Amino acid sequence: MPEQGARVQMPRMAALVLRGLEYFTWPLNLDDYLELISPLWSTKELRGRIERIHAETDDAVTVYITPGFRWRGHRPGQYLRIGFDIQGKRQWRAYSLSSDSPRPDGQITVTVKRTEDGVVSRWLHGPQATGSIVTLGDVEGEFVLPDPVPAKLLFLTAGSGITPVMAMVRGLERRRHLDDIVHIHSARTREGAIFAGELGRIDASHPGYSLIFRATAEQGRLVPADLDAVCPDWREREAYACGPGGMLDALGEHYTAAGLGDRLHVESFEHFVLGGIEVRGGTITFAASGIAADCDGTTPILVAGEAAGAKLPFGCRMGICHTCTGTLTAGSVRDLRTGDLTHAGTEIRTCVNCPDGPVTVAL
């Protein structure tokens, strides 16, 4: 079964009434009729409508979405799975919410950078997205500020890694908690930086928040060793970092070496950073169809199978939703993100695993 949106939690009485009405609507349910009026009234699957799309920079847009019936909110820093219907086909992606909760108009936002071959990101930059209905998954993620907010904070962000932290900064501003915060943000150029304007305004109007911008095209990338110069008291600060996997790995090592591993909280959406993991690849046999596919050491089983003509279930394609799972009946696979080895007899996600030698999957 394809990936599904979040179930809408209904009050008990309402759920009972809905079940009673199914005697009239069976085998459909009331939802199927409510949808005729507004797709946002779904009680089965959470939906949203893209209200407008705002260009942040040349290659990044903020998407304003009105969530459907009984949206339960989110905490700044969390991410949301969103299913976009593109060319008739539902495509799931996970994006950090860039909006603080709640906006006065009830909308939530995600901010998306265009990538060269990104089906969804290119569509969001096109004319068709505005007004369309999307399916919303569950709000997920542990990358959130604790309550109460730590007295001294350090935000370390790079590129589009700014989005979850932007939500945090917005939330802190609204709650007047911008007390002692250092925010080091790297982007290639100042002009191309997402949210440069808003961050600059907050920096100017709140003495407790200081933004250190680093244009990597001129100044080069920030390395953890620079922290002593840029933010001398970094050891005393609770740190929240979001950016490319390489940056997060380096920070992780630096903090661990300083004995401050639990001070650092990270979020990465670059699930396909291989980090030097050696995977051998091999031939995949799909038991259901008998199709055999050759797979090199960098291609997920799902992609290699589809290229060989196998019909495989898929969902998020990034190891989140477990739609693509199948049982590995022979051989071993490695997780392309972590390098973890999994042996036959377990359920594997085909979208993030790669064969390590010949394998058979019961799909």
Added chain:
Amino acid sequence: MPQTEALIENPIARFSEEEIEQIGREFDAIHDEVFADLGDKDATYIRTMIALHRQLALLSRAILLGSRYKPAWLLGTSVLGIAKILENMEIGHNVLHGQWDWMQDPRINSATWDWDTASPSDAWKHSHNYVHHTFTNIRGKDKDLGYEIMRIDPHQKWHPVYLLQPLYNLILAGFFEWGVAVHDLDVEAVREGTKDMDELRRQLRGIGHKAWRQVAKDYIAFPALSGPRGFKATLAANFTANIIRNVWSYAIIFCGHFPDQTYTFSEEETENETRGGFYLRQLLGAANIDGSPIFHVLSGNLSYQVEHHLYPDMPSSRYGQIAPKVKDICERYGLPYNTGPFSKQFGSVQRTILRLAFPGGKPAAKPGPYVPPADEEIIRPLIAV
């Protein structure tokens, strides 16, 4: 089903292995071209169809609140009948085939769909999608060939019970959904005692549940909504709508494989069948019905039975589009393209049912290679699209 020797040679025999492979590649190409092109237009089509069914269903149920007035009864019953036909044919049958699974929408998906009929979708998907579509028209393997209760092919051995077939044919037409539900149980296996009893119990429970929900909806809930004075009239209207839907789907489905033009195959003929051979068997074993675009939608595009059997997982709205390409292959390879107006197809099926109730019978004369109609013979459809 006891078999006798083949009474007629099928045209596959005159092709060489290479030719069959070549034909297979040509049919594959049509499939791939359509699947590479699926997109928003197709998604909009099925969503519109689904919305149309729901609107018609709501409309008919609203009209039938006044079912004790004759005009409301007639109008409401007709609209409800059409809604049920759409739900079963163009939507239910095709969604359960997985024709719309490519959209990755969990709510328009063969794994989750359920339909307003007596067959639980799991059992039906097995007996229809797998057994019937894989072994189409192979005598002894395709259990839809006469549905294990009718003699529809002269190869089937006669038995005195078939003398009653003209009678139970009529009953089947009216209660077709129940016939299909029971058929899905694999009556022959039950009779022979080879059916797994737990499985049978589970399937019977499934049918029982569906029967109860249909009774609860059409014969209790909606009649009650019409009030004490309208209860009986609404009940009668709903019953009639179910009969309309049953007779219609019976008529369309019986025209799919039983008209005179179609061939049946022995197990020996289909041994070691290749992909190309599969396409040829589907082409020869199915028959279309000519009609207007509205007719095609109401038949669930099963009036394109040939195209449907070549590509059971292709969105039904594409069948009309690929029909000229299929005809082109038929013309070039000297193959028949089975089709005809509804009256002709349905008439030949009914004649066969009557004739084969009695012993004997020969396969009907088969059409020759497809010849495109001359320009002056082309009739414009009722509504052009």
